[in-house]
Amino acid sequence: MKAVLCHQYGPPESLVVEDISWPSAPKGKLVIEVKACGVNFPDTLIIEGKYQFKPPFPFSPGGEVAGIVREVGEGVSHVKPGDSVFALTGWGGFAEGVVADGYRTFPMPEGMDFQTAASLMYTYGTSYHALKDRANLQPDRGNEPETLLVLGAAGGVGLAAVALGNIMGARVIAAASTDEKLALCREYGASETINYKTEDLRERIKEITGGKGVDVVYDPVGGDLAEPALRSMNWQGRYLVVGFAAGAIPSLPFNLPLLKGCSVVGVFWGAFAERQPKDNFKNVTELLGFWKSGELKPHIQATYPLEKAADALNEMLGRRVMGKVLIVP
Template structure:
């Protein structure tokens, strides 16, 4: 089978597409013929060996995928050959086949495309868990979404609207701000401007955001917290800007604010009931048509490097998807 293989940690332009053996599932595992996989900032960091944990070499990057169950080993119940599934794994998705335990996948709604399935699970699980379970976002509150045109950002806009919030989207270009508006943002601000907090204050009617959804990090995160409403909740989901901010401890005191961390990779293990609730709500929204996942640009497997480059240069609108097979 064809697979992207990282033999040494390196920039993506030094990573190759190779022919390797089709893996066989062991007892308690399934094999999925991958039709689409999506990539995010974590995947780019892992390829270069810059993530907080390193995948043993050699490895195939890519955590999220959608495809068709191709083989089922013994000791597996509830999964059969031919099922359309979407899932997430530590790595291995940028290949024609992937081996995973059955709990790593969800059966896909019939109306969902493979590309949408590959871009859906982590972004929307993160957004709803962060805003609903941790941020306790309520109808009528004001939500600020940083990095609003990225994969998790646009998911947070959609989820925020479904939860009844007024959404202010912060993004760095006119194109990204209009993209955010097209998916429901009520107002937009340009956080690259020195006076962007004044624009945010105006957009919230002087109130400040009740909840901040933050996949960006860097200095903009500290400035956003300075604008938070009394008893506001700042939910940290990532550091796409590439730097981890240091928050002065007097700010939570002065604002009565909460700084909340979300690591989607740990939810299933640490809070399985929360994951079940969130996925059930997402599935209900998908099935009744209230939620339509956003797919960014789609690349062929041969062009996987371009997908990474688009994501890493922050030129992406939505989440980048690699089509593995038709």
């Protein structure tokens, strides 16, 4: 089978496509013939040795796949060869085949296509865990909906947060760097938008909220946006630390949480899925319910073959991706 391989840490251009042997399925695992693999920001980090997990060389990036079960190992009984599934793999998905844990593999619902299935787990899983479990986002607070500010709102997790915030009954403010991105955010449920390249983030938040500030900040960006967003919190707000797409990890003035009675809350969905698999399964089931009802529909910007994986990763690094891009072997 063909696979995109990382033999040493480096930029996307250092990846190579090679023929390797098909894997077998050990106990508790299965082999999936990959039909689509989501491209996510952690993929850009793992190939440079900057992610929390460092698999042994050579490895393929790609932690979110959909495909057909090829082989099941001992102890896997909820799916069988020939079934259509989607799974979290951590890495290995930029290939024609990948090994996945049984407990992190889910049957695809009837009517779902592979590309949609490969677009749900990382972005919507992260954002739903953040908004539901970490922020406890409420559809009302004092007889009005809570206000959710999403930074980097047109990216993968950002657009998922916009859509889910709307589904969960919040008033969603989307902040992004271009008017084109903000137009997409409005399609996915944002009631207000801020272009932080041309507008002052704090002043616009004051204007939109009547000076109250926002109840929840969803921040996958970090960098220079973090402090003005934290200064714009409402009393007892929750600031969700999701990631650092801007590249810089901000240093925040901790007198602000004290003065605002607000919380700075970490969001590490991968660890949540590993440590609390039953809770994660419940979340995935609820997300599938949103999809079945027609409320949730991932935005897929583009697909790439294995040979163009570097292009997909560079689009992610350049923050040009709106919604999702996929590798389709």
